[in-house]
Amino acid sequence: MTRRFDTECVHCGTHPDPQTGALSTPIYQTSTFAFKNADEGARRFKGEEKGYIYTRLGNPNFTAVEEKIALLEGGEAAAVAASGMGAISSVLWTALSSGDHVLAAKTLYGCTHSLLSHQFPRFGIETTFMDLTDLSAVRAAVKPNTRVIYCESISNPTMAIADIAGLAKIARENNALLVVDNTYCSPVVTRPLELGAHVVVHSATKYLNGHGDVIAGVAVGSAEFIGRVKMEGLKDLTGATLSPFDAYLLLRGMKTLHLRVPRHCGNAMKVAEFLESRPEVAEVRYPGLDGFPQKELAGRQMKYFGAMIAMELKGGYEAGKKFIESTRLWTLAVSLGDAESLIQHPASMTHSALSDEEQAAAGISKGLIRMSVGLEDPEDLIDDLKQAFAAL
DSSP: OOOOHHHHHHHTTOOOOTTTOOSSOOOOOOSBOOOSSHHHHHHHHHTSSOOOOBTTTOOHHHHHHHHHHHHHHTOSEEEEESSHHHHHHHHHHHHOOTTOEEEEESSOOHHHHHIIIIIGGGGTOEEEEEOTTOHHHHHHHOOTTEEEEEEESBOTTTOOBOOHHHHHHHHHHTTOEEEEEOTTTOTTTOOGGGGTOSEEEEETTTTTTOSSOOOOEEEEEOHHHHHHIIIIIIIIIIOOOOOHHHHHHHHHHHTTHHHHHHHHHHHHHHHHHHHHTOTTEEEEEOTTSTTOTTHHHHHHHOSSOOSEEEEEETTHHHHHHHHHHHOSSSEEOSOOOSSSOEEEOGGGTTTTTSOHHHHHHHTOOTTEEEEEOOSSOHHHHHHHHHHHHHTO
């Protein structure tokens, strides 16, 4: 029987424990697994028999999470990692070799940008950062050695939206992989694999977990490529192994993904409309607003408009600093996707690893404020913003 997305959020990947009947997946807090005999151990190491060997190579808690997120993203397989950067770096190290070229969005999460711009050149991997929303320019920028096109479904923090179907077509024409970081959206909002992407990565710390108590990452794609990520990127190159307990918490969090994300998005729409009405605000970037330049594209590839907002105050950096320090209900903190609403300053926080020149090239101004809209009553969130404006 085909089950719908909401049902799969609750049920997929979870099975009553065969020994005790426990409905909730037990925590397999073990580093290693015993074999019945030497031949069984040999068969598992050779890949001739399914089964667990050592938690860095797999664990029942990982399997449950991987089954669920692979189905929700529409992929064949998934791999969990100890962080979003663990998943991203494991995927990219698996896909790339010395002499390869990457085409990447000019605006990315700060650590991803740093990996591509500061670390990969040490190993002979070149990255061209550019405006990936210009498909003709992307097509012209592809090189014979381009192996990966990398973007975020919504750019962190500038809110530019990638035309995933258009980029996927270019990638396929040039025998490259399109890798999409879907952290800002989650599969409730956008499903990049259905639009043609080859690999999806997440900081599962964010919406997938949703409770601010886990650091985790995940990659989803074909069984062949994800198998390589597990045996090359994760096992040998990064060793970014998730803990069984964090996998347990992540599985629990995803059971309510279909309930949490629409509420996040509905709250964000109300907050964005309020911000747009304020005279102190120079610009509000939110895909659901009529004035958002990519509103049509957002409507085509997003079920909801997300819960992240970028805002610029007319007073620039000093006004922004005063504003975020004046909120009481909004928490001044990095990360996103928590039940609590979070507010932060990208230039000095999440993207501080970028030089001033790199920030400017990425469109990250000194006065930009990033807002992750939580699950509180939206009127309370707006009331708190009103008193913060009054403090300016």
